[in-house]
Amino acid sequence: MNEPNYNKKYMVKRIFASSFRKLLLLIVAIALIPSLAIIIFTGIEYGSVLEQEVRAKAVRQVETLAMVQNTIMETVHHTLSTLALLPAFTEGEKGRQERILRQVLEENPEYVNITVTDTTGIVTVSAKLEPGTDLSERDHIQRAIGGESFTAGEFIIAQINNEAAFPFAVPIKDNEGNIIGVLSAIYRLSTYREFFKSFDLPEESFLGITDRYGIRIFFYPEKSTNPIGKPIKADIWKIIGSGSESGTMVMTGSDGMSRYYAFRRIKTEEGKEPYLNIVIGIPEQSARHPATRILIRNLLLMAVVAIFSMIMAAFIGYVTIGSKLLRMAKTVTDIRNGKLSARTHLEEDSEIGMVSKAIDGMAEALEERNDERDRNEKKLSEAIEEREMLLREVHHRVKNNLQLILSIIHLEKENSRDIETFSRQIEHRIRAMSSIHEMMYQSHSLKAIDMRSFLERLSILGGYSYDNVTIKVDAVSCPLSLERAITISLITNELIINSVKYGKDINGHVNINITFFVEAEKAMLIISDRGLGFSDTFDPHKSTSLGMQLILTLVAQIGGEIDISNSNGAVVTILFPLEE
Known part of the structure; x- marks a missing residue:
């Protein structure tokens, strides 16, 4: 063999082989670039989602505390007003x-x-x-x-x-x-510590409360940089005291840490100046750190995959891999264009197979994270929608109940002979309604009240309220809506008052029986005593008694029927449909 020709052919082969390996490495690197861009974009987008979630969480928590404070204020108002009367x-x-x-x-x-x-x-x-x-x-x-x-x-x-x-x-x-x-x-104010502990908030989050002048009156967890009785930071108070009832901001606090702030101003009544400001602070880093950590992890994983792919490509450059590379490139292109379900589907135990599996694993991880992001956004949207729905429902119920209380007070005021009778009658009616609300917020459901539990509670309240009165309840469990349960509570309360007045037996004792059962989509409420009963000429529709007029009105509201009879005492039967 001619030595010069042999060396020339050897050098050509070497250059060709070297160029092909470099080209293959370049193809692998280019194919991974779109995936790298997707990882970075997904990490940035995930960070943005986390930031929005943290802001929304701060707003939800401060609104929850505002509702708690308003409830506390209303409870104190009710307690003091009741005592004062x-x-x-x-x-x-x-x-x-x-x-x-x-x-x-x-x-x-x-x-x-x-x-x-x-x-x-x-x-x-x-x-x-x-x-x-x-x-x-x-x-x-x-x-x-x-x-x-x-x-x-x-x-x-x-x-x-x-x-x-x-x-x-x-x-x-x-x-x-x-x-x-x-x-x-x-x-x-220490009561708020328990509320704050129940919130699932990141470290360095805090709950702060200021008075109307921006003086810090509560801060938890306690910090020497945020002492009680001192003004909060001036630039933060400037925003809180600007006139808006609520808002959010990103500011640096007295301890030098940047946080997302959500605040809510509390008033005793509409039209008055706020007397209290509630502030929740969540560290800004709590939103950025998880996204940064995941992005770095994904970049490291991507780097490992890239290095691995290039090393494998350097060893298999002499193998015919055109069609397989084209399939892999197409898969990466699909991923780059947003089709995260794309896969190479190269099922073989070779170097190309390992690279294809790495790309498929990367695509699966990206698809899972994308699906997880979509699920988180959906949950966040549903949570906001549910909170708004609950707020509308609470406002609607409070408005209706207040209107009913005002109507009862107006009627009782026109019919009561003295202030003591007026106060006692109003107290029993409002207490019957408050029992419904108490059962509602103690239960897992805000939509329905169990009638057996409610009637048993009402009988206990009646026993405490009157001397020589015994109330027995025989009722089945049956859920009723809040509005319908309040109506039944007022009817039952009026009939108990009537029995207390007129249903004494010869020993001066009052025995009241309350029966409640359901049959064929209708409910029957029977209240009886062992007194003298109704007179033969008594007609409830012609009665001038405020209690009887109120009973007839309430029965009509629920589409019911009332029957009055005597059987060893007075017997009142009310039949009404379960559905409104």
Whole structure:
């Protein structure tokens, strides 16, 4: 063999082989670039989704706390207003006042203290403070003395135990409507710690509460950079105090950490200045860190796959791989164009097969992450929609119940002979309605109330409210809507009142039987006693009694029928359809 020709052929083969391997490596690298771009784009997009989710989470949590605060305020308002109407307070009976206040404080540990002052702000009766203590400089006391029906004061350190608290007050009026004193309650701010602990928030998140002037009155978890009783950071307060009732922002806090902030301003009633501001802060890094970590991990995985593919390509460059490379390139192109379900489907135990499996695994991982992102977005959308629906439902129910209470008060006011009767009748009716709401928020469902549980609870309330009264319940479990359950509660309450008035037996005792059962899509409510019963000439439709008129109106509202008879006492039977 000619030596020069042999060397020439050898060099040509070597150059050709070397160029082919480089070309193959270049093809593999180019094929992986779109996937790399998709990983980076997906990581950035995932970070954006996380950021939106963190913002939405902060807003949800602050709205939840706002609802809790409004509920607390309404509860305190209801408690104080109810106490202020009791004869013990309107008639200035200090002994009874003290017993009542101690009992209320014992049953409601969230209160630091409940106090009665005279019109000069001096304590006359208190569950814990000594009489004679001067509270005249307290803002909520002064405004209640000035005639405001319900006031929320300024942040205070309670004299009882030096605990951070927030005060509320209502005026006490005598029977002529003159202000004779003030009834105030001090609510523990530490209660919010338990609410915050129940939230699933990242580390370095916090709950803050300020008063109307931007003074920090609560901060959890506690930090030396955010002391209680000091103003919050000026640029943050500038946004919160700008006039908007709620909002979000990204700011650097007093501790130097950047956070997503969501705030909500709380008012005692529409048209008044906010007395409280609730702020939730979630670290900005909590949204960016997971996305950055996943992006780096995916880039490392991508780098491993790329290196592996190139090494394998360098060893198999001499093999005919044109069709397989074209199939692999097409798969990567499909992935780049958004078709994440694309696969190579090269089932073989070779180097090309390993590369194709790596590409398929990458595509599967991308598809899974894309599907997970879509699922997370759907869950977020559903959660927002559900919250809005629940808020609309709560507002609708509260509006309807308040309108019903106002109507009952108006009717009772026209028919009651004295304030004590008026107060007692209204109290029983509102308590019947409040039992429905109490059962509703204690249950897992906001849509239905179980009638057996409700009637049993109503019988217990009736037994506590009246002397020498025994109420027995025989009822089946049957869910009713909130509106229908409230109507049945008012009907039952009116019939219990009627039996208490007129259904005493010869021993002066009242025995009431309540029966409730369902048959053929209709419910039957039977209430009977062992009294003298109805007169033979009694016609409920011609009765001028407010209670009977209210019963007939309520029965008509639910499309029911009423039957009145005597059987060893009065028997009232109400038949109504289950569905509205």
